[in-house]
Amino acid sequence: MASQHTVRIEPLGKDNFDTWRIQMEALLVKSDSWSAVSGESVKPEATAENASAAATAAAAAARTAWERTDRIAKSDIILAISPSELKLIKGCETSHALWQRLQATYQSAGPARKASLLKKLTLHRMTDGEEIRDHLRGFFDTVDKLGEMEVEINPDLLTIMLLYSLPPAFENFSKRFGHKAIECGKSRGNDEAPRKIEDLSMYASSDFSPPQNAFEIESAPEREKWCLDSGCSSHLCRDTRDFSEISNVANGTLNLATKASTEIKARGTVLFTGDVNGITKRVSVKDTLHVPELRTNLLSVGKITDRGYKVIFDKFAAEIVDKRNRQTVLFADRKDGLYYIRESKSECCAATEKKESRALKTWHQRMGHLNVRDLVKYVRAGDVRALEAFKEFKAYAERQTGKRIKYLQSDNGREYCNSEFDAFLREHGIGRRLTTTYTPEQNGVSERRNRTLVEMARCLLIQSQLPPSFWAEAVNTSNYIRNRCPSSSLNGRTPFEAWTGKLPDVSHFRSFGQKVYVLNRDPKKGKFDDRSKKGIFLGYSDV
Template sequence: MLQPIRKQLRQNGHYMSKCPNNNNKNEGGFSAVFSTEQFTTSDWYIDSGASIHLTANKEWLKNVSKPYLSDIVAANQSRLVVECSGDVEIETVAADLQYRVLLKNVQYVPGLTTNLLSVSQLISNGNQVCFDNNGCEVYNPKGILVATASLNNNVYKLNVPNNGAGCLLASSNVWHRRLGHINNSYLNKTSKLVEGLVYKGRANVSNCQVCCQGKQTRTSFPNKGSRANGVLQVIHSDICGPMETVSLGGARYFLTFIDDYSRMCFVYFVKTKDETFEKFKNFKTLVENQQNVTIKVLRTDNGGEYCGKDFQAYLKDAGIIHQRTNSHTPEQNGLAERFNRTLVEKAKCLMFDENVSKSLWAEACNTACYLKNRSISAGISKTPYEIWTGKKPNVSHLRVYGSVVMVHVPRANRRKWDHKSVKHILVGYDDSIKGYRCYNPVTRKVTTSRDVMIMENIDTTLSTNNDTEVPDSVGVEDEHIEDSCADESISEGDLKDTVDFTDTDSEYVPDTVVEQEPPIAVQLPRRTERPHQPKVWDDYVTYLGGSNVVEGPSNADLPKTVTEALSGQDGCKWKQAMLDEIHSFEENGTWELVDPPENATIVENKARLVAKGYSQKEGVDYNETFAPVVRHSTLRILLSLGVQLQLRITHLDVSTAFLNGILRENVYMKQPEGFVKHCRNKVYKLNKAVYGLKQASRAWYEKVHAVLLNIHYKNSKFEPCLYIKRGENNLLTIIALYVDDFFVFCNDSVELQFLESHLKTHFKIKNLGDVKQCLGLRVTQNHNENFIAIDQENYINEILKRFGMLDCKAVYTPLESNIGISNVDGEFCDEKFPYKELIGSLMYLAVMTRPDISYAVSVLSQYNTCYTKVHWQCAKRLLRYLKGTKHFSMKFIDNQSGLVGFADADWGSDKHNRKSYTGYVFKLNGNCISWRSCKQRSVALSTTEAEYMALSEAAKEAMYLNKLVFELTGKSDCVVIHNDNQSAQKLANNPVFHERSKHIDIRYHFLRDAVANNEIDI
């Protein structure tokens, strides 16, 4: 056998390249070969006598190529055949670290007893090899120790990790697991794009249970299903709901039946899902009688409304096959699911086109179904109506949904001088009576008439303020479309020929619906695109342009232009502030510099880079503009609950908040003066909103709303700017959003940190710590004594200074009791008296922290356009009262007393028109959270009537507050409202009818329902 050649060293501890005895210059391949008795084909040995790397394992080779040597000469002068060459990757150990080393140009020699690393080839590649009595060390060209070998039996054996052999060859299954269960195709492709990924053959991984557990998906559905060959062979059905708004007839769901062959759709409206069985029986009788064909198959989901015993027994007796979908597989009932979506989308478009009330959703869905049956459907060449009836539909009678309709009043139902027609809204079509369905927004009734005049071009807007949110039980009944399907007794005719606009009498269709006025819905974000005119005095806050008041320079001290700012004594500071503002815009990606488009309106900007929104055009530069803010009463509720639940209040502020809103419209803005880049003719195309744009606040609200919902915060149903999240162990986090201020009520420090870190990924957030200033309020939190106090002393001082009353003499009543300012005869004041500005400033106090001045502000505000010197003196007296009471604060404690209200009325106190005043206050756990003082809308004939109307107003507020408290705490009790008039209490508790109460407006009698339902206790 061939024996290994040992290299004798004269010195220990020197590099092989500097060895004084290394004089041999091998020109050809040369190697020492080891005895098979000592070595294996899986080991590597460092051989100073080998001129090239050799391996005995062909499967280790990567990038295999022809050898550049045909054979090599062994130490015993025998020749060994080289079959091929390639690269081999091995694992090594050095200094307790593992390395992967790639060996280039390794020659495969069949029959070789072991694997050899050539010292000369290592050195020629820039490596250093050092030998000593303990072993050998290999350094890469960067001087890093990457391999070691141990000296055993006079040979240097390469040290490899304990977890396997020196070579990295592994099966494709192992590499499949190493690469995170990569699929076969990607594994094969990856092996060609990286180094060190070597396995035998091609990847062929199958039956991996881990892949099934982690990556298994559902079986794909066919693109097209089988189609029925005739009508009523297959009927698809599905139910949609519950809807957020109750329909006029009290429906919360709509139910559809679709014929598979014709795509004819029938829609029914139901209050509960239990009515599904009854509606199906009605549908079956109708269609089978029309077509003289029986239903063969009913295809539905697995809902309980279809799977009841009675329903199943009925289908069995009728010989109808019931095909149900698998659980969580709505695709198997895709036709019905898609039809329901189509109806909802079409109905929404009909409603949004003329902005009709949400309570008319059933009428809109009914009309959508009517139109869908007369329109082409996918996969069929005729309309569903034509396939179903055998004749083409006539659509000449169709008009724009929501159009103004003048409905003729028959002679028998009107007097000589009454109007001959009444204004209605078009809400659909009626086949059974052959006429138009018309909605009267005054009486809230739907009637059908053929004697109409439709005005498609006249704009009509139905307010959504009276939309009824879904209550626990609905006690309203009617007899319109909810009791019949959309295309019942289909008999299409040309309605155009029957519509009569003359003065002749015709058969009068009596009213079929009598609806009581529903409770006022809670405030929700408006979706209207039309400007909203606020009601006068319905809420004090509607008069305030901004309520975030802090100490600082007055508006009179601020420069009006860029030139004035830069030329003033603080010019350098203004310059830096402007540069910071520009940097914020650029860093946030708010705009990009482009050439101005042709025929486009360019929005200018003010000195502070605030866009001049008044130059925008509705429908071009903006659409929706409304953005909500948290109610002041809601904030006080949170303060009260914060004390009760011991929640810490943290203030997070968003810098340049409006710059984060995404614009849906194309808006261009001129470059600001003094900061023109490149060509002056270029303009900025806004990608995001900027301050001053009409839609800026709306865009910001939509952005932050999406961010909070993404981290599982639940948006309040009653307060659009309130977000709630409940964690483990009853940990509660509440966010009150007021424009760019986040007020976080939280007892979970981990959740607070998570919220802050998440918001920072989207916005520039500043954590201001415990809240100290909130909407112009000074907030004091005392965690030791567990109370919170709020006051507006700084704001009062600012008002006193602005109106020259800082040094006035204090008084201790807001108004004099013996002065009748409601009927003052005096000269009107000149405009030099800032009466309206003063009243506007006082209103903010009245709605935030000072219920003691609510009545005075309410009275004085009625004379904003006709005030006299007497009114001005009364307003100044109110300032004197504030001077003496500016230190007053509202203190929030916890006495566990729940929600309690107090209501009163001042009968006939307005001497001018003899109307009464309503006043109420609500307390939560002993803390004042909501109050109001306002004039009643009608004249009360007695104290009982005045007190009764006051109780009604208080009851509305109580129901809203109770719902909000329940949403926050999960606790809801009957709200007690205290009142000092026994007659009014009896009138509320006993629905009596007598001569002294029969004239009271029905809007106030909802108080009786609230009492009867145990929501209110008088």
Template sequence: MSSTSTSSTSTTVASSSSSAGLLPTPSFHHLINVKLTRDNYLLWKAQIMPYLRSQQLIGYVDGTIPCPAKTITEATTSGATQTPNPAYHSWLQLDQFVLSALLSSLSEEILYQVLSLTTSSEVWSTLEHMFSSRSRSRIVQIRLQLSTIQKKELSVADYFNKVKSLTNTLSAIGQPLPEEEIISYMLAGLDSDFDPLVTSVTTRTDPISLNDLYAHLLSFELRMEHRNTAFQIDGSSANLISRNNRGGRYPSRGRGRGHGRNTAQQRGNFSHGGNSSSHSNANRPVCQVCKKIGHVALKCFHRFDHSYQPDESHVAAVATTSYPIDPNWYSDTGATDHITSDLDKLTIRGKYTGNDRVQVANGSGLSILHVGHSQFQTLTKNLKLQNILHVPQVTRNLLFVHRFSTDNNVFFEFHPDYFLIKDRTTRTLLFQGRCEGGLYPLTPASIALSKKALLSVKPSQEQWHCRLGHPSSAVVQHVLQSNNLSFSSNNNNATVCDACQQAKSHQLPFPNSSSTSSSPLELVFSNVWGPAPASVRGYKYYVSFIDDFSKFTWIYLLKCKSDVEKIFLQFQNHVERLLNKKILCMQTDWGGEYQKLHSFFKQVGIEHHVSCPYTHQQNGSAERKHRHIVEVGLALLAHASMPIRFWDEAFQTACFLINRLPSKVIDNSTPLERLLGTKPNYSLLKTFGCACWPCLRPYNSHKLQFKSQ
């Protein structure tokens, strides 16, 4: 309905404009992707201004094409009469066309402020007045962010993208920065670990490009990671690092490395400042004689007393500081949700996509990464823990008492030394725990202490399955029968062992695909290979495109993965012009480079098939072709005794040869013959890496130079 009305309106406008002697205006087909909000006026203006200029409509918004008079005076035989002005009618139609275009690009909150305005010039001037001062402050704010940006704990890739996003915003609003200034901002924000690289860049005689700087930063970061992982830390030093880690967080919660990269501990700078006593105690040494904190064994008063026995409380205190995970659930009547930092506690979980944050006592907000469910086992039944929030920054597992009581129909009894959980209907005791340090923890170990052995009851096959270490059902049956062990056989319903599912889960085999393509470009597989050591031409990746019908392969060399979008457009123009057909379907692995292309595929009508996460078998054609190209390319390099940095030349040659070799998949035909209908010409082939002597005589500067090399 909307497309029909737009088309009819545009036809009326064009005819009216032509009658008035104005340029005809096409329909408003140029989509404005950025809606104007309070914060993006400059980006919105940068997108809408080129469209208005290209359609010669800018005069309606800036007032250079004023509104003509509504009526004109015409002299007749009976005297002067007022008649409608055709120029005003044409101007009004074009002005309302521009006005509708402007209003359609405004967000709802901005649209309310200009609803009473009737012309495009009024709307434009009102928006200019509203956002002029804010636009200037936005430019100043971005420049201030660039001058104060710091890498800190960011990776090189994240830091580079952060700087580029700010500079790209300035470019979009007409304030581009020169590349030398961007490089100076980026170097200024690096920490002291990158001082050698900064010195080498600033002392260069020739300028360095932004892409080369990014490559050097990545290489330097990889080298630092390699050097950090070369240190082997014993138990005592690992304990010291875990206690001294910044903010009281353990290294395993940070970047995923046991040592913690770029930390003060690795550089030998042990800070003694801090706001909390636990942090200050963690930075103080522990005596190996008396186990007390604050001095070393060399200065201990008891170092010569052989009969001295250290206080066990100090030993326990030191030992507990190195344990990173507290398995207990602490009952909390003031919480609003169950909260845990241990993702393994969630038996059923999913990514959290909302914007809520957990607010703690100091007012800071903590990020929520997952939401899931779990169970707490008691002697009689399992109690549900619904909607648990996974917040890695918390140090205790908090149990929301009200929700726990509501979900399980239980109630708590809190006593000075212990607490009880009872069923509300039967008043049956479900769990009993002790008060520890003023807190009431639900300890899983408490269940084991209160269990009793009932020897008169025969264990079930499921219990024997647990006793024997969760073997297969056939092994359990063999052990029971061969050793005449008693067990109850009245449980006919086979149950699923949760522990086996967690520990022994395997991916099911993938069936062979039976789908076939009947024509070229009906289905094209694509995947990115890399990274590899930089070649002689600076390439680190290549992207492949495999036609499912002919198995013909195209590869394009890449310096970075972000070039895939540009390369696909080149590939599309090449093959569609070559074969006079359109690409119907693309099969990819849903990598980041293909996520950007997804909207383009929808726009041009290409069906996009993606594989599930961690199931590369669904894109097996591209994966197998990678292996084929790599193996042939390495064989070419080995035969020619060429270094590995020439892999780009070898891989392109391998792809050229594979397209001209028979394949069993296509009935011993060649991909070239199946795609283009022409047989390959093998007489032109030369051995990869063979010697050749080009004629250099036209390029010689004098007659005594060699004519060939």
């Protein structure tokens, strides 16, 4: 009787060989034919002419059994391959030869394959709506493939690449600061509710007690209320201060129920808190539209139910219930015929950090939860280094060009916005221009410059086949080259020419990463020692 396989796997295509191979191997093991495919079991040889009839018959039976197993394995593999890929296995007579052909095709370890995987890893970014588990799975799947090709990536660089692939919402991993790293995430008393993270597309909520901030605080303005709206197709927020991250690419028009329309300024993620039976929940509402002309913030009931939640209304209140565990995640109280989210009183009265406090919080997390006293010293030292660097640049630029700096444009970074920097600018009559928060396009020139340098550096690393640990040298080389390339914003002139008034000399340019030989100037070298040392070209000197 013919065997019936109830297991179905995704057919082999151009991009799924790694997962297909695991499932196919399991299927072949289940059908007792993997030994023929892997080469562990080979076809029995024919017996000698003078062998006995019994031995000849036994050998013939063994060959027949092996051929039958091999045919079954070969057919199972062929039936699990997409029709577009079948041309790759023409001429393969055995299942082992077929398997070897597929491995040679899809598991190439040549330079082109390595470069492709390195590029994929470098450009890997988490998209809107993507689950964090899926993002991490894809990231480390690429890392594993490179590891199979003996391409090892520095762990520190790998950590930086992973963090860079995440959106800004993942910048802060600890909600309580001013503590030691060993204390991070621990309860500080029985009255503190256990943390619980819910990964939702509508919102990501976590139970928490209001943090005891170690830094200076000031009173916060009254927060806008959130209203449940069954007729709203998207979450809407009127105040940019409620956004934890925001993008201005979502400009458009919103049609209101009165047939009027209003402008959508941006899209982003909003943070607010809710009270559920005395437990404070921090809620992050994703894909929220910024509409300044609204009278109140609106939560779309349709968006909430699309994510597997149930919204129950009664005469006095409403509740949002997780249908998976039947737990209430948010309450809303009825007022003047509308249902407003019940927010935490402690959070509504909580203080917000000053600019200096926010900067300290960020560096507290970056510095592995360093204590506040040493952290303040470190941040202030960084401010001093930025000011000293600007002083050096000012002296050099004004002496070389004969012109004076009139304005300094920057973002609101703490290293630029401090009393020492302000005093120096006033002393030398230099005006300050600050970009608006969440508006990177006001710094479009530098943003585009950074992107250009990173893209060129990536190309240099791929071309030279050097490991990503040389990214700093690649960026420096990219900047050196770009300063000597024509620019449309300078009417075809190069930045070097605009700065010095001279045409750049590029006769000394060499390919990044090529082999070089440096004269051995060691006075102790012997008469028959090498007169040069072999090296790798990593860039140009500024001198």
